[in-house]
Amino acid sequence: MVFQKPVWKKFVLFVCSLAFWLLFWHLAAVITNIPILLPTPVSVAKTLFSLLPDGSFWLTVFSSLLRVTAGFFLGLFLGAILALAVSFIPLLESFFSVPISCLKTAPVASFIILVNLWLQTEQVTVLISFLMVLPLAYRSLLEALRARDEQMLIMAKHYRLTRLQIFLHLSLPSMRAALKSVCSVGMGFAWKAGVAAEVIVLVPHSLGEQLYDAKVFLETEQLFAWTIVVILVSLLLEKGLALLFRKEGGR
Amino acid sequence: MIFVSDLFFSYDGEKELFGGLSFSLDSPGTLAFLGPSGCGKSTLMGLLLGELSPKKGRVVCSPAPVPLFQEDRLFPHLSLRKNLLLPLHDIDPKIAEKRVLEALDRVGLLSEADKKASDCSGGMKRRASLARALAFLPESGGILLLDEPFAGVDDGNKQKILSYLNGLQKKHTICLITHDHQDAAFLNAKNIYLGGR
Incomplete structure (x- = not known):
């Protein structure tokens, strides 16, 4: 039997850990005493709260979020389609292996610069998020399809189940389990790469543009505040997806 | 043959x-x-x-x-009725439903038709798998x-099924x-x- 810590204990531990690192940050800022390099958490918090009532803050957050999630879901969708295609026609795996390997191994910065030559700046974020998620979704879902119960496939053959029945009752349940990890890891990938693309190509009304401006104008407090926004949005997305899958699993 | x-x-x-x-x-x-x-x-x-x-x-x-495998090989997320109906996709749905219910009745599972396979005991799954094979068997001349x-099947149900198989072997x-x-x-x-x- 596995004993789990009660929720309140986890929460207390989290708060203590957060308090420790905030204190560490504060002391480091006080000791160095160069706000342009390391502002205190209090001044960063003040900057962050000053951003919240501004409509353009929310516009920035939601437009970045929209572009990244669009790329994420496109990558997930196409990854699933490719994985299914390969599971039906195994020869296709060799055909897809070259571009998928390139996407997995090439530095994301190269893609961002290259894609910027071809597309409008807003579209770069979508495409980069898409390219980050596509190989991950493809590989994970293909492995899940290959891990389908061989004995059930033999049964399906002898009871002459249709391809659609096999897909609905054998392939989809296998893919659903893999989808959880793809979403959790892939959303993080898409978000980080998407914001990096926004910084490099300077997408208007984006988190990346705000980070870049803060750096150029040496507004370190703003830089920290926007970074915290990026982290919070990423955490919210991750928790939201986890909650979605928990609800799905509970059905 | x-x-x-x-x-x-x-x-x-x-x-x-x-x-x-x-x-x-x-x-x-x-x-x-x-x-x-x-x-x-x-x-x-x-x-x-x-x-x-x-x-x-x-x-x-x-x-x-028509095989009954040593393992049950049922779809755990589907009801017993739905598990049995899947292979009968190419016959009239009303006839398929009738065959499925008859087969479940023969193995003593009619009252459990809508129970999910994952919620069934080992013996029940065994009988449901047998019912699937019986429902899928042609009218005559099948193998x-x-x-x-009968692994995990209680004696009462085993005797009932054996008696049914005894009749079945006249046509199959x-x-x-x-x-x-x-x-x-x-x-x-x-x-x-x-x-x-």
């Missing part, structure tokens, strides 16, 4: 099984395959189903047999391959893989001993 002639089989690097086994049955009735664990009973099922190829000899089964059909060929000589005797089966005996 089942025709097996001069059968030899071996898994890679392992000892040879069956030693030239031959048997045939071209009219309805029951063949019982008996023998100790590891003698190749389930391997023989794989050969009869065409999942394995003999090293030497011939295996002919016509029409394609039913049963690999240890039943291949029964079992440890239990009494089951074979009940069905007045032609016994085939595997494992050199």
Whole structure:
């Protein structure tokens, strides 16, 4: 039997850990005493709260979020389609292996610069998020399809189940389990790469543009505040997806 | 019709099984395959189903047999009724539903038709798998391959099913893989001993 810590204990531990690192940050800022390099958490918090009532803050957050999630879901969708295609026609795996390997191994910065030559700046974020998620979704879902119960496939053959029945009752349940990890890891990938693309190509009304401006104008407090926004949005997305899958699993 | 002639089989690097086994049955009735664990009973099922190829000899089964595997192989997220209905996709839905309910009734599971397979006990799953095979069997002239059909089934239901199989063997060929000589005797089966005996 596995004993789990009660929720309140986890929460207390989290708060203590957060308090420790905030204190560490504060002391480091006080000791160095160069706000342009390391502002205190209090001044960063003040900057962050000053951003919240501004409509353009929310516009920035939601437009970045929209572009990244669009790329994420496109990558997930196409990854699933490719994985299914390969599971039906195994020869296709060799055909897809070259571009998928390139996407997995090439530095994301190269893609961002290259894609910027071809597309409008807003579209770069979508495409980069898409390219980050596509190989991950493809590989994970293909492995899940290959891990389908061989004995059930033999049964399906002898009871002459249709391809659609096999897909609905054998392939989809296998893919659903893999989808959880793809979403959790892939959303993080898409978000980080998407914001990096926004910084490099300077997408208007984006988190990346705000980070870049803060750096150029040496507004370190703003830089920290926007970074915290990026982290919070990423955490919210991750928790939201986890909650979605928990609800799905509970059905 | 089942025709097996001069059968030899071996898994890679392992000892040879069956030693030239031959048997045939071209009219309805029951063949019982008996023998100790590891003698190749389930391997023989794989050969009869065409999942394995003999090293030497011939295996002919016509029409394609309807198997009851040693494992239950039900979709856990579906009800027993839905599990049984899936293979009957190419017949009229009303007739399919009737066949499914009759088959569930024969194995004593009619009242559990809408229970999810994952919520069923091992014995219930076994009986549901058997019901699926019975529902899928053609009207007559079919071949039913049963690999240890009564594992985990209580005595009451076992007797009920055996009685039904006894009637069924007048129209179909039943291949029964079992440890239990009494089951074979009940069905007045032609016994085939595997494992050199």
